[in-house]
Amino acid sequence: MKMLHHPDKVDIQLSSVLYALSDPVRLYIVSELRREGEQSCGMIDVPVVKSTLSHHSRTLREAGVIHVRVQGTQRMLSLRTADLEDRFPGLLNSVLDAYERSGERIAMIPAEE
Amino acid sequence: MKMLHHPDKVDIQLSSVLYALSDPVRLYIVSELRREGEQSCGMIDVPVVKSTLSHHSRTLREAGVIHVRVQGTQRMLSLRTADLEDRFPGLLNSVLDAYERSGERIAMIPAEE
DNA sequence: TCTATTGTTCGATTATATTCGAACTTTAGA
């Protein structure tokens, strides 16, 4: 089974986290994870094909924003809430609160998959 | 005199702000502006040449993070603290607090200018 | 008016990102 790399908490870089959160699709994914808790890739409704979603998931994981757990054929994604709160107190919540209040949304043009 | 465009407060996009803040050089500039208040480009000591600094300044301005005021031959940069606080409460401070506490720094290799 | 200062713009180069579709891998379950 493939080993998924997650950075140690102390190695999480602020600029990488901000970069990971600066994409509308990834911001949406992260906000869904906060609202709904752990989700598989397939449960997240984004207007991109599977391979693109996989890429975004990897970007978030490598930046230290999410944790990915393998369960059968699924990958369960969850926010690294505690690690992020510990390293950058208040950051994630202020970003996601801002996101939800701002009404900024991804263009939900369905991907013809 | 050149007209500098600043987005209206309500048009400031979260993803653009996060993107603007995701570059180490720009993060440094912004943290200096919070520490020292309004600064001209020349007062900000970053390891890039003038034209590159000008580019970063423009990125921050167009994202709505900073305001640029023309004073003689200088451009005075300042944070749009109130606008950002109004639109994304807590965000800027949590980012900059995180930056200062994390010890993340730009590589200060002096630009051979 | 001339010159130095301060910064912008432009063009080129190099590096990264985003996205898709196709092929592949892994696992669950019939």
Next chain:
DNA sequence: TCTAAAGTTCGAATATAATCGAACAATAGA
């Protein structure tokens, strides 16, 4: 053992960004 489901990886196309140096513009001050 086969097949379907769920993702990943790869290759290619396109787009965006970061950086520099050179040329330019605007202003202050001698």
